[in-house]
């Protein structure tokens with residue numbers, strides 16, 4: 155017994171000495187630590203991540219220590235627009251993004267290396283570009299149909315609506331109609347039962363396990379293997395839900411495939427046909443890409459719409475200002491007219507600032523020779539990340555206040571403030587769907603606020619969850635709609 159204890163003690167002392175030696179030789183030691191144990195172990199940042207406190211803890215560290223902080227032995231966080239610009243222009247994504255792999259095939263989001271990523275991006279960059287989105291007659295017709303013929307009649311059936319689920323259904327209908335054409339898209343706004351089966355029973359219930367799967371994939375597998383499947387950190391129903399979602403998406407792809415037009419030019423503004431034309435991508439690779447766009451393209455925009463509705467509902471004066479502005483537009487079913495409205499634009503920007511749907515760290519990795527990050531020399535293999543949560547709360551004294559007016563006047567504060575906005579990331583790996591997201595947000599808010607007054611019925615749990623992607627803690631918001 156005594157011998158075992160001595161052995162444990164010797165090992166512990168060895169571990170301490172080794173950690174100290176590594177620390178003293180490490181070029182990262184000059185960087186302020188977010189926590190005293192951060193230079194020696196990942197335990198601190200890991201525990202914060204797994205308990206849903208990561209974004210806030212990193213932000214608190216930046217407030218205390220400045221724009222560069224050390225989160226772990228080989229992990230740092232940055233919080234300054236110039237640092238972000240240089241890091242995100244140079245460094246590749248970290249393997250952390252492999253979690254977004256579908257069918258064993260990596261979509262754009264999780265392709266790491268420059269060449270394979272740019273080949274894939276070339277296939278879709280044009281269809282998501284600002285010019286395509288803002289001028290596509292098909293997108294406009296689909297959006298109008300979904301908002302006018304599906305959402306508005308639902309809003310008119312009763313006064314109170316749970317808008318977070320409704321917006322998730324809406325953005326799913328919008329994104330799938332862009333991916334597959336409207337005839338092969340979903341109809342979740344009207345079909346409540348099917349949407350609950352997909353959204354609630356399959357898609358959203360996996361959330362609590364995301365951090366375990368993304369932060370400790372090795373441990374998750376190892377524990378399962380070691381106990382012959384008897385102990386599972388992530389329950390098997392999560393794997394079943396993943397399989398069912400993949401199967402559902404494959405069926406959607408196959409249905410669109412069966413109807414793929416042969417003549418050149420037809421359905422050119424359909425993402426799936428772009429991926430499959432001339433076999434640019436095989437069946438599984440295309441389905442993986444599509445499934446990723448379904449995920450990236452609905453939750454984020456839905457969360458932004460929920461918070462825009464919340465913020466406007468608690469501020470009747472701003473709601474009135476928006477309504478007055480909407481009356482000045484010549485045609486609310488012409489994107490150019492809607493896009494030109496300055497207050498609507500400010501509402502969208504301010505919501506994406508304060509309630510960023512992807513507030514968490516976007517990890518990149520330094521290459522073998524290392525590089526300078528600001529004044530610090532960072533060796534190879536170090537994870538460097540910024541997070542919108544911190545950037546969006548640093549420049550303004552009243553950063554926690556939703557104040558769209560800060561964007562209306564194009565003054566000095568506004569111009570400098572724009573440098574700190576990072577809701578869509580930046581560099582070659584910034585958001586591909588950002589023009590579509592802003593389009594959907596503006597068209598939806600214009601359609602709602604030109605026709606309804608909204609008020610909060612129940613906002614308990616509206617605080618944002620602390621995750622990589624976020625949403626209200628309660629996963630809901632009850633809003634009253636009064637038709638004008």
Ligand code: HEM
Nearest residue numbers: 263447450451454455512516577578579583585586587591
């Ligand atoms: C308000 C809505 C949205 C927000 C806030 C948002 C935010 C972001 C952010 C921050 C990234 C970079 C993530 C990282 O590097 O860790 C990203 C990437 C991406 N987003 Fe979005 N997004 C939104 C909507 C969309 C939509 C509608 C699509 C539709 C397809 C989309 C597709 C993608 C894809 C494919 C990437 C990966 C790009 C690459 O790696 O080259 N997003 N998004």
